[in-house]
Amino acid sequence: MTAPRSESPKGIPANLTKGCVLCYQGAKMVLFVTGRCRRTCWYCPLSEERKGKDVIFANEHRIESPEQAVAIAERMSALGTGVTGGEPLLCLDRVAQYCKALKDHFGPEHHIHLYTAQAPAKADLEKLKGVVDEIRLHPPRECWDHILDTDFIASAKMAKEQGFDIGIEVPALPGLDLLIPALPYLDFLNINELEWGETNADDMRERGYTLADGVHNAVDGAQEWAAELEKHDKVHWCASSFKDSVQLRERLLRIAENTARPFDEVTDDGTIVYGVLELHPGTRDEVVARCRTFLEEGAFCDCGDRVETAWWLLEEYRDKIPGKKSVVERYPDGGMVVEVTPL
Incomplete structure (x- = not known):
């Protein structure tokens, strides 16, 4: 059983996954492998520059090769990489190629986590084994009320058997407590504060959502929706203000230290x-x-x-x-x- 939540000497919650710890330190490169996705989640925050487009970015840089990804990771002294999209599993060979290049260059200790809104099948997991350490599943909102009957739980069980750290990562939406039954099958569950973006603003307004303040992109009331789920030890709340004021800042400072x-x-x-x-x-x-x-x-x-x-x-x-x-x-x-x- 996960230990009760506490703060480490550096202010990092003690129950975080290794991937989240490195994010706290700003030590993870963000590898955006494609903007393509089969889902049309209304809350998707991707920019027009990336949404629906088959493009690759390492941090803020458009790239075209694994070697470029490695070079950008070097420039920030990255200790790990977060693979995101779009839907990374739509270009699984690309994911494996880029992650292998990073592991080959930095060594097996270079920690890689991957986000996916699909439930990886056994063949997918076998392709990711050895190049990805942690998988973060994003079950869409429409399946939360029957989460135990979905492929996401079956996939989580297979992933654990194959040695992956496995969890769920979702935005804060009404109904988060529906995910409580999934916790026994997971190593962690991350809740990201719902964020207002240029491509989801109209959908936000249609649902009557407003910004919590004039400084950050957080949607008013989002943390209240997470209150019940957040009581559980495996659950971590990631605030929009934290991403802006800590995570991004620490990553930029690492890059500046090497490139200024x-x-x-x-x-x-x-x-x-x-x-x-x-x-x-x-x-x-x-x-x-x-x-x-x-x-x-x-x-x-x-x-x-x-x-x-x-x-x-x-x-x-x-x-x-x-x-x-x-x-x-x-x-x-x-x-x-x-x-x-x-x-």
């Missing part, structure tokens, strides 16, 4: 801040030469159409170097731009 340039300022949130000087073809060489008179080698980067340097240096010399200047905050390793402020 000498002049990048790393924020407490793991983003990087730097200055940008836009260059025009007619004056490019002259402006770059002038930059060299003020900025030491290594204190700036000539990127062709722009110069990037420490934001405070650009501010200091703003009147001595012509051109449009701005301060950029973005995710590390060429990630998403958060904010651009003109100087």
